[in-house]
Amino acid sequence: MPDISPAPSFNTVQEAYSRLEGVVVRTPLLESPALNEKLGGRLFLKCEALQKTGSFKFRGAYNAISTLSEMQRRQGVFAFSSGNHAQGMAYAAKILGCKATILMPEDTPRIKLENTRGYGATVVTYDRYTESREEIGETIASEQNLTLIRPYDNVQVISGQGTCGIEIAQQLEEKNLTADLLSAPCGGGGLMSGISLALSKLSPKTEIYVAEPENFDDTTRSLASGTRQSNSGDHRSICDAIVTPTPGNITFPVLHDLTKGGLVVSEAEVAQAMRAAFQYFKIVAEPGGSVALAAFLSGKIDMKGKTVVAVASGGNVDTDLYAKVLNCEI
Amino acid sequence: MPDISPAPSFNTVQEAYSRLEGVVVRTPLLESPALNEKLGGRLFLKCEALQKTGSFKFRGAYNAISTLSEMQRRQGVFAFSSGNHAQGMAYAAKILGCKATILMPEDTPRIKLENTRGYGATVVTYDRYTESREEIGETIASEQNLTLIRPYDNVQVISGQGTCGIEIAQQLEEKNLTADLLSAPCGGGGLMSGISLALSKLSPKTEIYVAEPENFDDTTRSLASGTRQSNSGDHRSICDAIVTPTPGNITFPVLHDLTKGGLVVSEAEVAQAMRAAFQYFKIVAEPGGSVALAAFLSGKIDMKGKTVVAVASGGNVDTDLYAKVLNCEI
Numbered sequence: 001m002p003d004i005s006p007a008p009s010f011n012t013v014q015e016a017y018s019r020l021e022g023v024v025v026r027t028p029l030l031e032s033p034a035l036n037e038k039l040g041g042r043l044f045l046k047c048e049a050l051q052k053t054g055s056f057k058f059r060g061a062y063n064a065i066s067t068l069s070e071m072q073r074r075q076g077v078f079a080f081s082s083g084n085h086a087q088g089m090a091y092a093a094k095i096l097g098c099k100a101t102i103l104m105p106e107d108t109p110r111i112k113l114e115n116t117r118g119y120g121a122t123v124v125t126y127d128r129y130t131e132s133r134e135e136i137g138e139t140i141a142s143e144q145n146l147t148l149i150r151p152y153d154n155v156q157v158i159s160g161q162g163t164c165g166i167e168i169a170q171q172l173e174e175k176n177l178t179a180d181l182l183s184a185p186c187g188g189g190g191l192m193s194g195i196s197l198a199l200s201k202l203s204p205k206t207e208i209y210v211a212e213p214e215n216f217d218d219t220t221r222s223l224a225s226g227t228r229q230s231n232s233g234d235h236r237s238i239c240d241a242i243v244t245p246t247p248g249n250i251t252f253p254v255l256h257d258l259t260k261g262g263l264v265v266s267e268a269e270v271a272q273a274m275r276a277a278f279q280y281f282k283i284v285a286e287p288g289g290s291v292a293l294a295a296f297l298s299g300k301i302d303m304k305g306k307t308v309v310a311v312a313s314g315g316n317v318d319t320d321l322y323a324k325v326l327n328c329e330i
Numbered sequence: 331m332p333d334i335s336p337a338p339s340f341n342t343v344q345e346a347y348s349r350l351e352g353v354v355v356r357t358p359l360l361e362s363p364a365l366n367e368k369l370g371g372r373l374f375l376k377c378e379a380l381q382k383t384g385s386f387k388f389r390g391a392y393n394a395i396s397t398l399s400e401m402q403r404r405q406g407v408f409a410f411s412s413g414n415h416a417q418g419m420a421y422a423a424k425i426l427g428c429k430a431t432i433l434m435p436e437d438t439p440r441i442k443l444e445n446t447r448g449y450g451a452t453v454v455t456y457d458r459y460t461e462s463r464e465e466i467g468e469t470i471a472s473e474q475n476l477t478l479i480r481p482y483d484n485v486q487v488i489s490g491q492g493t494c495g496i497e498i499a500q501q502l503e504e505k506n507l508t509a510d511l512l513s514a515p516c517g518g519g520g521l522m523s524g525i526s527l528a529l530s531k532l533s534p535k536t537e538i539y540v541a542e543p544e545n546f547d548d549t550t551r552s553l554a555s556g557t558r559q560s561n562s563g564d565h566r567s568i569c570d571a572i573v574t575p576t577p578g579n580i581t582f583p584v585l586h587d588l589t590k591g592g593l594v595v596s597e598a599e600v601a602q603a604m605r606a607a608f609q610y611f612k613i614v615a616e617p618g619g620s621v622a623l624a625a626f627l628s629g630k631i632d633m634k635g636k637t638v639v640a641v642a643s644g645g646n647v648d649t650d651l652y653a654k655v656l657n658c659e660i
Contacts, residue, residue, distance in 0.1 A: 028358055030380060033421065034448050047380075049612040050360060091363065111609065118364050275649065279441065282379040282614040282645030315612030319605065323653040 008155045008254065010201045013162035013194060016063040020163050024059055025051050027164075029171040029309070032280035041303040043296055044179075046168050047283050049315025053115065055241070055289065056164050056191055056313050057081075057088030057151075063160030064149045065089070065096050073098040078146035080104070080133040082187075083112030084241050084314050085151040090121035101146055103137050109240060109286075109318045128243075129233065152190030153248040162194025168309055169202035177307050179206040183263060183292035184311035186210035186219045187242030189251030191313060196258035208259040209301065211292035211310075213239040213270060219247045219255065220262025228252050238267055238321065238330065241288030241314055263295035270294045271330040277312060278326065287321075289314035338485045338584065340531045343492035343524060346393040350493050354389055355381050357494075359501040359639070362610035371633040373626055374509075376498050377613050379645025383445070385571070385619065386494050386521055386643050387411075387418030387481075393490030394479045395419070395426050403428040408476035410434070410463040412517075413442030414571050414644050415481040420451035431476060433467050439570060439616075439648045458573075459563065482520030483578040492524025498639055499532035507637050509536040513593060513622035514641035516540035516549050517572030519581030521643060526588035538589040539631065541622035541640075543569040543600060549577045549585065550592025558582050568597055568651065568660065571618030571644055593625035600624045601660040607642060608656065617651075619644035 027047045036042050048056040065077060076099035079089040086102040093100035100121040104113060105128035117123050126136055141148040149157065172178055182199065186192045192210050199206050210219050215235035222229045230246040237243050247255065265273075270287050273294035277285040285293065292310040296303055324330050357377045366372050378386040395407060406429035409419040416432040423430035430451040434443060435458035447453050456466055471478040479487065502508055512529065516522045522540050529536050540549050545565035552559045560576040567573050577585065595603075600617050603624035607615040615623065622640040626633055654660050 025358065025360065028355065028380060030355065033382070034445060037448075047612075050358060050377075052363070054612055115364060118367075278614055278649065278652070282384055284608055284612040284614060319608065319656040322608070323656040326649040326653040326656075 008158040008193065008197055008250065010197050012155060012159040013166065013198050016156070016159040017163045017166050019063055019066055020059060020160065023062060024163065026167055027051055029168060030281050035276065035280040039303060041306045041308060043303065044309045045277070045281050045283065045293065046164065046309055046311045047281070048164060048311060048313045049283055049285055049289060053087040053091045054314055054316040055084035055088065056161055057084040058092060059163050060157035060160035060190060061085065061088035061149065062092040064154055064156040065092050065098055067156050068147060072147045076101065076146045078137065078141040078148050079151065080137040081151050082240055082243065083108045084316060086116040086121070087112060087119065087316065089149060090116045090119035093121065094119050101140065101144070103133055103140065109316060111318050112316050115316070152188030153250045155250065158190050158194045158251065160194070161191040162198045164191065164311065165195030165198025166202065169199060178203050179309045180306040181207050181209065181301065181303060181308040183209045183211045183295050185242050185288055185291045185313045186212050187244040187288070188248045189219060189255050190248070191311065192259065193251040193254035196254055200258055210255060210259055210262045211295045212242065212262055212264050213237050213291055214264050214266050216243050217262060217264045218245065220264050222247050222252060223256060223259060223261050226256065239270060239288035239291060241286060242291070263300040265291050265294040265298060265300065267330065269298040271325045273297050274325045283312060284315040284317065284322070285312045286314045286317035338488040338523065338527055338580065340527050342485060342489040343496065343528050346486070346489040347493045347496050349393055349396055350389060350490065353392060354493065356497055357381055359498060360611050365606065365610040369633060371636045371638060373633065374639045375607070375611050375613065375623065376494065376639055376641045377611070378494060378641060378643045379613055379615055379619060383417040383421045384644055384646040385414035385418065386491055387414040388422060389493050390487035390490030390520060391415065391418035391479065392422040394484055394486040395422050395428055397486050398477055402477045406431065406476045408467065408471040408478050409481065410467040411481050412570055412573065413438045414646060416446040416451070417442060417449065417646070419479060420446045420449035423451065424449050431470065431474070433463055433470065439646060441648050442646050445646070482518030483580045485580065488520050488524045488581065490524070491521040492528045494521065494641065495525030495528025496532065499529060508533050509639045510636040511537050511539065511631065511633060511638040513539045513541045513625050515572050515618055515621045515643045516542050517574040517618070518578045519549060519585050520578070521641065522589065523581040523584035526584055530588055539625070540585065540589055540592045541625045542572065542592055542594050543567050543621055544594050544596050546573045547592060547594045548575065550594050552577050552582060553586060553589060553591050556586065569600060569618035569621060571616060572621070593630040595621050595624040595628060595630065597660065599628040601655045603627050604655045613642060614645040614647065614652070615642045616644045616647035
């Protein structure tokens with residue numbers, strides 16, 4: 001099921017931006033003077049947890065569905081997702097008047113399952129550690145004649161996520177600033193490649209790093225080696241949103257061209273970043289959404305005297321896990 | 331220590347708005363489609379928890395300090411506060427190059443004490459249930475020749491808080507909406523009177539209700555009786571930010587003129603609202619900051635088919651209390 005456009009570009013991101021204006025939340029870019037003082041630099045948090053459906057994924061989902069034909073929309077869309085793309089797709093489909101069927105891991109956080117169903121989507125579950133969502137997905141989609149919208153290997157999805165990068169550049173410009181460094185969470189790389197394309201024209205001097213949790217550092221290793229690497233599949237992570245097996249076909253070449261490399265954080269560092277988001281920004285950040293903030297807070301890269309941006313990409317976390325994090329049990 | 335201006339007005343709020351532009355965060359006005367569906371109306375949350383220092387109080391503090399004379403600023407400012415005004419004052423004083431001394435209850439949440447000290451203010455503590463902060467405050471201020479900035483009975487503080495109301499009206503106008511109902515947390519009434527003044531011109535049809543926790547419903551009873559009533563002093567509340575003894579001298583006449591009455595919520599309803607802010611908005615709301623949202627969620631007023639605004643006024647809550655709320659222990 002090939003995309004019509006051959007590759008995402010700054011232009012496809014700009015087109016998405018026009019399409020999404022007034023539809024997405026222009027999420028705030030916040031800083032904390034108290035935290036800046038500790039860090040010795042200026043850290044801005046792009047709060048995509050406040051996006052509709054609680055993550056940036058709504059951007060790409062809405063953009064992708066709105067570029068489908070009338071016929072495709074009537075037949076319905078299909079997605080597989082660890083949860084945030086599911087919610088983004090379900091809600092985007094709902095407001096665009098389109099039926100959505102979503103394949104989700106059976107161990108998805110309850111909040112993500114419930115919300116996806118709440119937006120009216122049909123949810124099918126699978127075992128993420130033993131079954132291939134790609135295979136199951138393609139079977140369901142072809143049997144029911146649904147249009148598969150991949151979570152990151154889709155030009156319009158990547159372009160939609162990139163609108164987050166346009167906003168970041170604009171919001172910094174309003175403060176007469178440009179970012180020296182930027183990092184965002186990286187699963188399949190949709191958000192990171194979209195942002196990289198946006199900044200390639202709007203803020204070309206910004207050095208971009210993907211952020212990943214340990215044991216799921218496929219993109220970091222891929223960027224270092226120059227070829228796509230995979231994760232072993234033997235590990236578990238609290239960062240459910242970004243435990244994808246390997247960088248995307250479409251995303252990886254973009255990341256390879258436009259980013260400087262990867263930053264890898266431990267679960268303890270992720271938990272600390274979630275507490276910092278709570279304390280300094282009053283934002284609920286989910287584990288996978290906190291890895292970029294974690295990378296800066298744990299000093300994975302020198303940010304002294306610099307202006308840096310961390311994207312907090314989502315906030316869909318169950319209350320019991322969040323309470324454990326606040327109680328320093330993780 | 332009388333204010334120069336005789337009373338706050340729409341004009342003093344507008345002047346404050348010009349003074350604060352580019353200094354305060356234009357906090358987002360968020361809605362949740364999933365929550366709206368449950369409520370049968372359109373609920374917008376004005377997220378003042380994302381304001382600098384974690385609450386709206388920075389608005390009034392900055393406005394008040396910036397209208398002082400050079401001499402007054404050099405001598406320093408003084409405030410008594412249950413915590414959020416303290417942080418707002420400490421940070422506003424810091425960026426305006428002014429020394430701040432703050433009197434705080436000894437049972438103030440740690441996060442508020444630490445942050446106030448973190449911004450460089452000198453902190454003095456007292457027992458909020460047995461000592462009069464007014465008396466202690468006036469003594470310290472006169473001995474050290476400091477300018478007392480009251481937390482709500484100050485024209486410039488009220489006017490600064492009112493800028494939140496201007497933003498709400500503008501943000502709704504951008505969506506071609508006006509609010510049918512608005513509610514915000516009410517302690518001494520600074521925020522509520524400021525917002526009421528702003529909306530009196532910008533959105534005169536909006537019906538405004540103060541929100542209070544049970545046992546601290548002095549303003550609700552005062553509005554019903556037409557004269558200022560007090561709380562008994564025998565009670566405790568998790569809503570530390572708004573457990574003031576009685577409505578203000580300056581705030582009450584404004585509230586009496588411009589609001590429809592009060593909505594009173596239980597601690598269980600407050601905790602439920604904090605969980606809703608977490609789940610639907612990804613915002614950390616402190617107990618006192620959640621009473622207006624609690625009033626709408628618990629059906630204290632009919633919002634079916636209506637556009638309503640709840641102000642989430644602050645997010646400075648300790649991790650252990652927040653974890654208990656998430657675990658439904660409160």
